[in-house]
Amino acid sequence: MRDSTFKSAFSDRTAKTFMGVLLGATLVVTLLNQFFPPDSPLHVSAYTVTLLGKYLCYALLALSLDLVWGYCGILSLGHGAFFALGGYAMGMYLMRQIGDRGVYGNPELPDFMVFLNWDELPWYWQGFDQFWFAALMILLVPGLLAFVFGWLAFRSRVTGVYLSIITQALTYALMLAFFRNELGFGGNNGLTDFKELLGFSLQSDSTRVGLLIATALSLAIAFVLCRWITGSKLGRVVMAVRDAESRARFVGYRTEHYKLWIFTVSAILAGIAGALYVPQVGIINPGEFSPLNSIELVVWVAVGGRATLYGAVIGAILVNYGKTIFTGVMPEAWLFALGGLFVAVTVFLPQGLVGLVSQRWAALRKQFPPKKTNNDTLTPAEGEAP
Numbered sequence: 044m045r046d047s048t049f050k051s052a053f054s055d056r057t058a059k060t061f062m063g064v065l066l067g068a069t070l071v072v073t074l075l076n077q078f079f080p081p082d083s084p085l086h087v088s089a090y091t092v093t094l095l096g097k098y099l100c101y102a103l104l105a106l107s108l109d110l111v112w113g114y115c116g117i118l119s120l121g122h123g124a125f126f127a128l129g130g131y132a133m134g135m136y137l138m139r140q141i142g143d144r145g146v147y148g149n150p151e152l153p154d155f156m157v158f159l160n161w162d163e164l165p166w167y168w169q170g171f172d173q174f175w176f177a178a179l180m181i182l183l184v185p186g187l188l189a190f191v192f193g194w195l196a197f198r199s200r201v202t203g204v205y206l207s208i209i210t211q212a213l214t215y216a217l218m219l220a221f222f223r224n225e226l227g228f229g230g231n232n233g234l235t236d237f238k239e240l241l242g243f244s245l246q247s248d249s250t251r252v253g254l255l256i257a258t259a260l261s262l263a264i265a266f267v268l269c270r271w272i273t274g275s276k277l278g279r280v281v282m283a284v285r286d287a288e289s290r291a292r293f294v295g296y297r298t299e300h301y302k303l304w305i306f307t308v309s310a311i312l313a314g315i316a317g318a319l320y321v322p323q324v325g326i327i328n329p330g331e332f333s334p335l336n337s338i339e340l341v342v343w344v345a346v347g348g349r350a351t352l353y354g355a356v357i358g359a360i361l362v363n364y365g366k367t368i369f370t371g372v373m374p375e376a377w378l379f380a381l382g383g384l385f386v387a388v389t390v391f392l393p394q395g396l397v398g399l400v401s402q403r404w405a406a407l408r409k410q411f412p413p414k415k416t417n418n419d420t421l422t423p424a425e426g427e428a429p
Contacts, residue, residue, distance in 0.1 A: 058270050061353050062263045069259040073252050089248045093323050094367070096255040098360050100320040103262045105343045105359035106352060107312035110269050112341075113350030114278065115305045116285035120337045121210030122313050124217050125185035127331035129314025131221075132184055134234035134327040135168060136177035137245075141238050154236070155229045165227045174241060181318040182311050189310030190303065197299035197306075202288070211334045218332030233328025240322050251323070258319045262356070265312050269352050272308070281305050342385045348395025357396065 072095060075087040104126050111117045143150040147157040151164055170176040192213060196206060224230040243250045272278050283291045284298045292298050321327045330336075339362075347358020362384070370377050392399055 057353065058267060061266055061356075065259055065263055065266075069256060073256065076248065076252055089251050092248070092251050092255050096251070096258050096323045097320065098363050099255070099258040099262050100316050100323065101343070101363050102356040102359040103258070103265055103316035103319070104313050104340060105347070105355040106262070106265055106269060107309045107316065108340055109344050109349050109352055109355035110272070110312070111306055111309040112344060113352075113355070114273050114285060115281050115302060116288075117302060117306060118207045118341070119210045119306075119309075120207045120334065120341065121212075121214040122309070122340055123334070123337035124214035124332055125189060125310040125313035126317040126320070126336075127214075127217070127221075127327070127329075128185045128188065129181045129317030130321040130327040130331060131228060131234070131317075132171075132177055132180040132314070133318040133321045134237075135171040135180075135228075136174060137237040137240065137322060138234050139168070139172040140240070141236065144238055145236070153229075153234070155224075155232065156227070159224055161227075168227070178318075181314050185310045185314030185317075186307050189307045193303040193306040197302045200299070211337065214332050214337055215334050218329050218334075221329035221332060229328070231329060233326060233330075234321075235326040235328075237322060237325055245322055245325065254319070254323050258323075261315060261319060265315070266352060266356070269312075272305070273352070277301065277304075339381065342381060342388075344395075345385060346388050346392075346395055348397030351395075351397045354395050354397035361396075 072087050072092060075085055076089070076092055079086040081088070104122065107125075108119060108122050111119055111122075138153045141153070145154045145157075147154050149157050152161060156164070171180070192210075196209060201209065220226055221228050221233075222231050228234065237245055239245060240250065240254075243253070245251075273282075280291065280296055281301050284296070284301055288298050317327075317331070343359040343362050344355045345358070346362055347356065348354030362381075366377065366381075369380060373380075388395065394401075
């Protein structure tokens with residue numbers, strides 16, 4: 044049964060379409076960047092490749108929130124914390140790869156530690172010179188924080204707006220902590236000046252393309268995983284908890300266990316998004332913990348359409364593309380435009396853009412139904428071959 048459910052996630056028409064568009068667009072961008080000279084009108088610049096990679100990281104982050112908000116009803120205003128923790132884990136690995144090529148030439152200590160007169164590397168930085176250890180921490184740190192936080196919150200039956208406020212307080216507390224130089228994560232400057240990843244220069248165009256491909260594949264795998272979860276028996280129980288938690292608890296389900304599981308998986312996906320984001324933008328600082336980022340994430344999902352998965356991806360890409368355009372045209376008014384967009388979607392498009400398109404498509408099919416063929420009018424007996 045589990046195997047058939049997992050196969051259906053791959054064979055699902057929506058999943059096929061989504062992965063086809065995603066991987067096809069990534070392939071086209073890769074070919075245009077690598078095989079066309081910079082003076083060609085078809086050439087895609089390294090800047091554009093990096094920008095698209097950043098959008099896909101945001102799409103993966105929005106997908107993680109849609110899983111827990113759209114299908115479980117948990118409005119998390121602290122998912123930016125899991126994103127930032129995954130980013131810091133990757134940033135620590137990248138800082139260890141600098142070695143003696145830093146400003147101060149210290150082979151062990153990052154530049155900011157030398158500047159602050161640290162004598163030795165803190166214990167929690169040990170092991171980050173190995174990629175496998177950093178990859179493990181990218182999964183473990185956000186997942187463990189989500190598990191501990193969720194276990195305390197869900198067993199206490201904290202729900203609704205109270206849970207949202209607590210998640211926002213969590214990310215704000217982490218932001219304040221990471222701003223402190225004494226914590227050993229670079230303070231308000233964060234981690235930057237990265238040189239290479241797995242031996243490949245981060246300034247190389249081919250590395251940027253490789254990161255774009257890795258991000259696209261991660262997003263595709265995460266999408267299939269989420270489709271499998273939501274289509275499984277576990278996913279149906281989670282949706283029952285979203286719609287009527289008291290009834291689900293009454294019939295015998297330990298609802299806090301299901302909420303904790305889905306919340307932890309969502310946090311791990313957010314951490315992976317943060318880890319892919321850092322080498323592409325070249326910096327990670329405490330500003331990524333800002334509660335405003337988590338609120339903006341909610342807007343992405345709401346605009347695209349929650350409880351659809353692909354709607355969250357569409358919303359993240361469209362809103363961030365709009366942000367790139369409008370922050371250059373009217374940087375002071377961007378936040379007002381974002382707030383107005385959220386209010387407009389809440390009032391006029393409660394199901395987001397995907398819901399609007401679905402409604403229009405259903406109306407068109409009702410107005411112009413498909414024509415019936417001769418075989419459609421035959422009964423089974425009449426349609427049988429002689």
